[in-house]
Amino acid sequence: MxxxxxxxxxxxxxxxxxxxxxxxxxxxxxxxxxxxxxxxxxxxxxxxxxxxxxxxxxxxxxxxxxxxxxAGRGEHLGEGDLYPDVRPALGSLHKLGVRVIIAGNGTARAAELLRDLDLPVDLVVTSGDWGVAKPDPAFFTRVLEVAQAGPRETLYVGDHPAHDVFPAKQAGLRTAHIRRGPWGHLWADDPSVADAADWQIGSLTALPALMGH
Structure with missing residues (x-):
């Protein structure tokens, strides 16, 4: 589960x-x-x-x-940069009692901007916070440390096979590949991705139904 x-x-x-x-x-x-x-x-x-x-x-x-x-032209992140299914999906997962974490590659500033959005999550961290980036296995060691759950009880969701699905799978986590963005669409039908991912989804709103698995 x-x-x-x-x-x-x-x-x-x-x-x-x-x-x-x-x-x-x-x-x-x-x-x-x-x-x-x-x-x-x-x-x-x-x-x-x-x-x-x-x-x-x-x-x-x-x-x-x-x-x-x-020059005042640095990173910016606002509500309009979120995909429309993000708040509904994260909110539903939180209500189900699932621990929800955001952990991806990005600067420490990106992590601050994400925290400012006040999403319904338990933790927001980036590679800039940790000093290690995907697909380094050490990144997923840190993921498991903050997950507070075993690898088979932890699901990593991402669009990029080489940065998300494959290394998370190698770390023992369960994985969901989302068909979104250039990497997500390009590699969605690749047999190696289908084999590595426990699930392939088109929207984050599909995740609450997976929680009993």
Whole structure:
């Protein structure tokens, strides 16, 4: 029986549209250019930072993050960045007595912004808080520490096979792959994902029905 559900952040709970648009504006290229490059590198198995390096090969992304913050153009996260099923699904799980955690890759600032949204969750942490990022197995060791449940009683929900489903499965957790965002849609029908995921879902509202499993 599932006692704890842990959620990835980007393209599981939040849309990445604003993030890529902000980077395009900062790099002074059309927003469609960055969006198209993200799609291209996803199809090749890369990630969004690879797309930024295609636009600006010499850019140090960490330094660029700091420069954006200093210019008042740093990270932002608001209610409109949440997928519409997030609050209803998290609220329903909380009412069922499930421990609900948000734990994904992101800066410590991203964690602060998520906490400011006052979502119905027990804990919000990011890789920036922990100093270790997915898919490092140590990230999922930390997940299990805060889950307060055994691996088979803990469900990790995410869109990215290589960052979410596969490493969580290797750590012994149960997994749900959501068909959402570029990674979620692209890999949804891949046999390896179907084999690794305990469940494949199209909406977070499907989760409460799984709690007896």
């Amino acid at each position: 599932i006692e704890t559900i842990v959620f990835d952040v980007g393209e599981t709970l939040t849309k990445d549209d604003r993030q890529w648009a902000a980077w395009a504006d900062w790099l002074q290229v059309p927003r469609h250019t960055v969006s198209a490059l993200v799609g291209a590198v996803v199809a090749q198995g890369g990630d969004g930072q690879d797309a930024l390096r295609l636009v600006s090969p010499d850019m140090d992304i960490a330094s660029a993050h700091q420069a954006r913050e200093a």
